[in-house]
Amino acid sequence: MIKTLASLALLVLFAATSFAADGEVPASIAKWQKDMDKFAKKDQQNPVKPGGVVFVGSSSIRMWDLDKSFPKLNGLNRGFGGSRLEDSVYYADKIILPYKPRTVVVYAGDNDVAAKYTPERIREDFQEFVSTIREELPSTKILYIAVKPSLSRWKMIKEVRETNKLIAQECAKTDNCEFIDIDAPMLGEDGKPRPELFKKDGLHMTDEGYAVWAKEIQPHLQD
Template identity: 25%
Template structure:
């Protein structure tokens, strides 16, 4: 079974990963309300606690964006460098920010471009774009991807996110995930 270290905020923390990704051993290290700089401060402790994951997924910056602190992609670059040093051959995954209705699409696009550039600049690092799947599979009235707060994910939102993660893991680890 693949082991994925998931780092991030409430979107990671509140995911029911054993149900969403039963074929993956998710080490859930999400902390609600956390900003990217707080994740950066605890990064080495997380690495020490999980010395041998098969992949590392980072989903961070939602709270930064909501509070208008838009320089967090720069901090993510230094985090990716530290992760690469500690996990030389482990695939790193930078998750895009979700297309939250509360955030202006232009701001979200700009941040996600910066996150994609950060991922591309790091060896064996992959950008997981969740915007397209959310726009295609989450419909505001019949299948909303977000709760009423327009930030946190609904059951449907988590299902779409998990399917997107699984799709990338299948590409990175062919034949390692069941069915």
């Protein structure tokens, strides 16, 4: 019985190794290729100057009118809705590294929590995100926007806050890496998310919601 289990373990290990060697990409990550192609087309039409500020992450980034929130920043939006932190890691060579930004602002982790990723798993993905950027861009500042408290995902607030706690700890011990806590500013007197900050779906934000974010982020964008 023991030999049989050991043999099965070896087969599983071999299959995993072969999968990685074949260069196959999980469907959950590969599905974003069309978004990457759109970004590449935009870059061809309007080449991006190095040294700017790049915003990456999920739909809260994709739907953000950066020019409205930061009229003098000329920020580059490379968010793709529904994405997780691991997606920004995988596609960093397409949405971050080529631009050689002085600052990267990332909002990802929201969909990860919804997908039942543990806070520890999300922290590991963040560590990989940082190391991926630092390997090629050692002086680039990294700003992580905390996973927001939202009406539609309020039942997950415990996991959200544990994730934020772990990533805040990572930022605290990582040079040139800052954690932006937007939890308290998005809550009302009742301790719940302020309804006016969210659209009807209770997840995506209104202009008021983005105004809260911009106020918290602005001081971190100063060089």
